[in-house]
Amino acid sequence: MAETRERPLPDHVTTPLLTLITQQALEEDYRSVAQRRSLRPGAEPPRTRMLAVAALLVLGLLVGVAAVQNSRNAAIQDAGRATLVAQIEQSREELSDTQAAIADTTRENRGLTDRLTGLTTTREATTSRLRRLQVATGYLPVxxxxxxxxxxxxxxxxxxxxxxxxxxxxxxxxxxxxxxxxxxxxxxxxxxxxxxxxxxxxxxxxxxxxxxxxxxxxxxxxxxxxxxxxxxxxxxxxxxxxxxxxxxxxxxxxxxxxxxxxRQRRLQHVETGTAEQRSGGGVEEGQP
The missing domain is CATH 3.30.70.1880 (Protein of unknown function DUF881)
Incomplete structure (x- = not known):
């Protein structure tokens, strides 16, 4: 045989009679008073309704302030973004100009380096030739x-x-x-x-x-x-x-x-000799 569960007894069965009578009477009184106030002309709205309205007003105000603030922030952000983009473009142009100047300077330096190398080579060759001439002419110790x-x-x-x-x-x-x-x-x-x-x-x-x-x-x-x-x-x-x-x-x-x-001597007179004179001996050659 299946077991049956015991159901809990309702509140009006378990609640003492005196308490039950009191609660029901108070509830009826409150309900009657509230109904009369709602039907009375010019009656004030209930407190909860006022609080709800006030909350709605505050919420609307906050939403409006937030919208205005967001609009301002968006405008500021757009202006800042445009300024930043302009600065980036200007920086790119300056970088491009700087790179072009560096390239020009590099080419100029390369040309100057090549020129310096050529001048150095010429100077070394001239110095070597001068030394040979000084040795040959006797004006340099050897x-x-x-x-x-x-x-x-x-x-x-x-x-x-x-x-x-x-x-x-x-x-x-x-x-x-x-x-x-x-x-x-x-x-x-x-x-x-x-x-x-x-x-x-x-x-x-x-x-x-x-x-x-x-x-x-x-x-x-x-x-x-x-x-x-x-x-x-x-x-x-x-x-x-x-x-x-x-x-x-x-x-x-x-x-x-x-x-x-x-010994250093000052050249006073130069005369071009003939081939026969030059081959005949060097005794008088170069005589001033």
């Missing part, structure tokens, strides 16, 4: 390996058997032909304005009188200078004459020679 040749007169030699200016000139011309870079006789550096000449029996170089023995120093390649000197016409003539007369000639290779610069 240090380097070379050959030292000491020439002495024959003992008890007569006047005609003494070493003369033309004899030393032959030796010097032979050294130039053999590839000597710089030559000095008794520390007198030879240059185009100098001369080797006799004054009486004394040999003068650059107008300075010299005494024997005559030490000729020539800077050049020690591996070939001696052999090339003997193979030249002037060198061969000098050594043949020295052997014939009996001069003392001592030739040595030197690892390092130091030749002084020639």
């Amino acid at each position: 240090t380097g390996p070379g050959v030292r040749i000491v020439v002495e007169d024959k003992p008890d030699a007569g006047e005609r058997e003494l070493v003369q200016d033309a004899d030393l000139a032959k030796l010097v011309d032979g050294l130039w032909e053999a590839g000597a870079e710089a030559i000095a006789i008794n520390d007198q550096r030879l240059n185009p304005l100098g001369a080797i000449r006799n004054v009486g029996t004394a040999v003068h170089v650059n107008t300075v009188p010299l005494s024997p023995p005559y030490t000729v120093r020539a800077v050049g390649d020690t591996r070939t200078l001696q052999a090339d000197l003997a193979a030249t016409t002037h060198g061969a003539e000098f050594f043949a004459l020295a052997q014939q007369i009996g001069w003392g000639v001592d030739v040595d290779n030197v690892g390092e020679l130091s030749l002084p610069a020639a």
Whole structure:
């Protein structure tokens, strides 16, 4: 047999009789009073209705303020966005101009660098040429390996058997032909304005009188200078004459020679010589 659940008893059964009568009476009284007030002309609205109306008014006011504020914010945001876009566009234009200026400057710097490189190369070439000319003309001290040749007169030699200016000139011309870079006789550096000449029996170089023995120093390649000197016409003539007369000639290779610069002299007169004069000897060449 199925079990039946017990249902809870209603409130009017469980509530005491006196309490039930009181509650029902109060509810009826409140209901009657409320109904009379609602039907009375000019009666005030209930408190809850007033609060609802007030709440609606406040809500409407808040919605209006929020709408106005949102409208203002939207306008401000639109203005700020437009300003920001304008600033971005201006910054892009400035960046483009700056990049163009950088490109122009880079090209200009590249051109200046190429020009500087060319000028540096020209300067180095000019400096090297100037040094070669200074060495060749004798206006620059020179240090380097070379050959030292000491020439002495024959003992008890007569006047005609003494070493003369033309004899030393032959030796010097032979050294130039053999590839000597710089030559000095008794520390007198030879240059185009100098001369080797006799004054009486004394040999003068650059107008300075010299005494024997005559030490000729020539800077050049020690591996070939001696052999090339003997193979030249002037060198061969000098050594043949020295052997014939009996001069003392001592030739040595030197690892390092130091030749002084020639004395500075002012050029007073220049005359172009003929090929025959230039090939006939260098004694008077360059004489001012």
